[in-house]
Amino acid sequence: MTSKSANGWVSDAASWSSGYDTTPTVASDAYPEYGSSGGVGVPGTFTFTSKVKDxxxxxxxxxxxxxxxxAAGADGTASVDWTPDSDGGTDLMVSAxxxxxxxLAPYDYFFTVN
Incomplete structure (x- = not known):
């Protein structure tokens, strides 16, 4: 896109754009993101929250x-329970x-099971 002034000068071409983060938010008290906790056989609840309506x-x-x-609730959230059967690094991939x-875009939630 260019612009033209009253005296005929034309600007250099330029553009702009904006983005919107559509990844869900993931949270867990038992297995916090980038943390090391819990253990094999120790259950945890993971809550997914949408940043997008509908x-x-x-x-x-x-x-x-x-x-x-x-299924997401009317408030745009859902929770799942999960119990690890092995220790080590764990990836939880979530999309809405x-x-x-x-x-929508996926979110990669990483944590370590003790």
Whole structure:
């Protein structure tokens, strides 16, 4: 895009854009992000919160395993319980899906099981 002044001068081409973070927020008291806690057989609850309106579900996967989907409440949140069967670094990948079927950007939540 360029602009033209009253005296005929034309500006250099430029553009601008803006972005919007659509990744969900993930939280857990038992397994905090980037923390080392819990242990094999110690259950934890993970809460997913959408930053976008009209989210109807969250799809998640632990360590690249099978995906599961949980319905979002009217407040745009959902919680899942998970009990680790092994120790070490753990990746929880979560994305939200809108009522129109659009899957939003995923969030990678990392923690370590003691």
């Amino acid at each position: 989210v109807v579900s969250f799809t998640y996967s632990f360590n690249g395993g099978p995906e599961a989907t949980v 899906t809108t009522g129109s079927g659009i899957q």
